[in-house]
Amino acid sequence: MSEFFGNPHALLVLVLAGFLPNEIWRMAGLWFGAGVDEGSEVLVWVRAVATAILAGVIAQILVQPPGALAGVPDWLRYGAVATGFAVFMLTRRSIFAGVVSGEIILLAGKWWLG
Known part of the structure; x- marks a missing residue:
């Protein structure tokens, strides 16, 4: 199992340099944005930009x-993208479900191919 996770020092650096700095800003966003209306124009725009960035990353990967x-x-x-899109549509447009299902297909397919 250690081959899968790699060097423990690299994981520590990843957590300290990658995860924690992002989490601080996410928690600050949750705290400051607790009273913001979900249907406001600003949040609709933010959601649209986030979706467009995700679509751009997926297109780049393809x-x-x-x-x-x-x-x-x-x-x-x-095939992984098509599966992710199908799950996205079937789960009432859940981006999370679509991305996770696409990743599962991609990982399972690569594992199966060797």
């Missing part, structure tokens, strides 16, 4: 896959 994803066959990447 067209020009970075790093290890370049070794994943095109049909598997496109």
Whole structure:
């Protein structure tokens, strides 16, 4: 199992440099935004921008896959996106469910192919 997680020092650096600084801002956003109306124009715009960024990242991964994803066959990447989109539509437009299901298909397919 240690091969899967890698070097413990690298994980510690990842948590300290990547996770904790982001969590501080997320918690501050939750605290400051507790009384903001969910239907306000500003939050609708923020949600639209976040969705557009996610769509851009997915398009980038499909067209020009970075790093290890370049070794994943095109049909598997496109199949994972199609599955994610289908789950997104079936779960009343849950972005979380769509992204997670696409990742599961991608990981399972790559594991199956070896």
